Amino acid sequence: MNKLYFFLVSFFLLNISIYSQLADHIVIAEVYPGGGNSGAYYKYDYIVLYNPTSSSVDLSTWSIQYAGATNDGSRWQVTKLTGTIYSKSYFAIQENGDTAGVNLPFTPNVVDSTQLATAGGKVALLNSQTKLTVQNPIGSSDVVDFIGYGNANAYDTSPALKLSNNSQSLRRLDNAGNATYGVNGNGWDSENDSLDFIRVKLDGTNPPLPVELSSFSASTIEKKIVQLKWNTETEINNYGFEVQRSKYTNKDWKTLGFVSGHGTSNSKQSYVFVDNNILSSGIYFYRLKQIDQDGTNTYSNAILINFGFPSKYEVFQNYPNPFNPSTIIEYNIPEECYVDIDIFDSQGTKVSDLVTKNHPAGNYKVSFNGGGLSSGVYFCRIQAKGKTKTFSSTKKMILLR
Numbered sequence: 001m002n003k004l005y006f007f008l009v010s011f012f013l014l015n016i017s018i019y020s021q022l023a024d025h026i027v028i029a030e031v032y033p034g035g036g037n038s039g040a041y042y043k044y045d046y047i048v049l050y051n052p053t054s055s056s057v058d059l060s061t062w063s064i065q066y067a068g069a070t071n072d073g074s075r076w077q078v079t080k081l082t083g084t085i086y087s088k089s090y091f092a093i094q095e096n097g098d099t100a101g102v103n104l105p106f107t108p109n110v111v112d113s114t115q116l117a118t119a120g121g122k123v124a125l126l127n128s129q130t131k132l133t134v135q136n137p138i139g140s141s142d143v144v145d146f147i148g149y150g151n152a153n154a155y156d157t158s159p160a161l162k163l164s165n166n167s168q169s170l171r172r173l174d175n176a177g178n179a180t181y182g183v184n185g186n187g188w189d190s191e192n193d194s195l196d197f198i199r200v201k202l203d204g205t206n207p208p209l210p211v212e213l214s215s216f217s218a219s220t221i222e223k224k225i226v227q228l229k230w231n232t233e234t235e236i237n238n239y240g241f242e243v244q245r246s247k248y249t250n251k252d253w254k255t256l257g258f259v260s261g262h263g264t265s266n267s268k269q270s271y272v273f274v275d276n277n278i279l280s281s282g283i284y285f286y287r288l289k290q291i292d293q294d295g296t297n298t299y300s301n302a303i304l305i306n307f308g309f310p311s312k313y314e315v316f317q318n319y320p321n322p323f324n325p326s327t328i329i330e331y332n333i334p335e336e337c338y339v340d341i342d343i344f345d346s347q348g349t350k351v352s353d354l355v356t357k358n359h360p361a362g363n364y365k366v367s368f369n370g371g372g373l374s375s376g377v378y379f380c381r382i383q384a385k386g387k388t389k390t391f392s393s394t395k396k397m398i399l400l401r
Helices: 002-020
Strands: 027-032 044-050 063-068 077-080 090-097 120-126 143-150 168-172 197-201 213-222 225-232 235-247 254-265 269-275 282-292 297-299 303-307 326-333 337-345 350-359 362-369 376-386 390-399
Touching: 027 120, 027 143, 213 282, 213 303, 225 235, 225 282, 235 269, 254 269, 254 282, 326 337, 326 376, 350 362, 350 376
Parallel strands: none
Antiparallel strands: 027 044, 027 168, 044 090, 063 077, 063 120, 120 143, 168 197, 213 225, 225 269, 235 254, 235 282, 282 297, 282 303, 326 362, 337 350, 337 376, 376 390
16 A cells, blocks of 8 residues: 555656646747858758647747847847747747758748857747847746857856757757657756757758648639648658638638648658538638647648629529529629529419528529429529619520430
């Protein structure tokens, strides 16, 4: 009993200890200060943020600020942030660059021109864009995260390692405190820079972001058909993508389908998904849920496409035509109006009051069943009366048995 009690207490305390190291705020996940310099792997300096929380955060009033290692507080440089960092997702900031090295393997969320130093420096993440004026910003109310590295005169407990050349970066440990990057998140924060960050050699085999979307777009390819396209620059353990859609609001997401990923790849990959289940006019949001092979996931930014309301009254030829015994009639209404749709035979006799009701603006279709009617020519007449205009149109239809 005593052994069991000791085991349970030890297990409980261990899990509290591990859990307490996972940040409850956005953190600085990587700092690369060697971009473009002699021996650099990448052309640009960059900083990567990670959001280990369960909520997305609007960064439009936030900033990243950098100062040299021995700065007394008078020379902080401010990079203003824009956009959103999603739950369990990364956010990349491109800074100063030069000619040496290769292009970054991702599309940055923000681009600026601050030059970071390899030997040492201070990087602060703030939830404001007010320029810092102190040597050590730890404890300031608007400082969300901070790292001092190399010979910096401010840091969390002790500084992260000095980078010895321009092909190295500093990367935060993953959510469990292991020296892996982009697989299990990177939210480890023991409030000791020397323990939370490791020095990594950049050589193309360990990209800055786990699965980096370089593009994500939506377009209409036919009436009521949307084509989604996206590209990745790099992938690590990528199981695939769930395609999700929401109508009118950027919430209440529904899964449309799944597209398999390419596992681990350092080359550009392209993906396509077609949504042919658009039922009505309006605004549609799309996003991707990227799933790793271990089940962890991140979400892309949401994009929207607007199937706007019609600009004019319009009636389309029924299909199929000839028909037996049913056919579809489609029509567009640009404003709220009363719609009357009647079917007549070739002698002018009304054979159906198909539609008689008020319509809001939109795209519509109605089915006409000619069962019980003989083969021949029929006419579909649509009359609409709106606030600004009346409209009438007649289409010829052929019932062929």
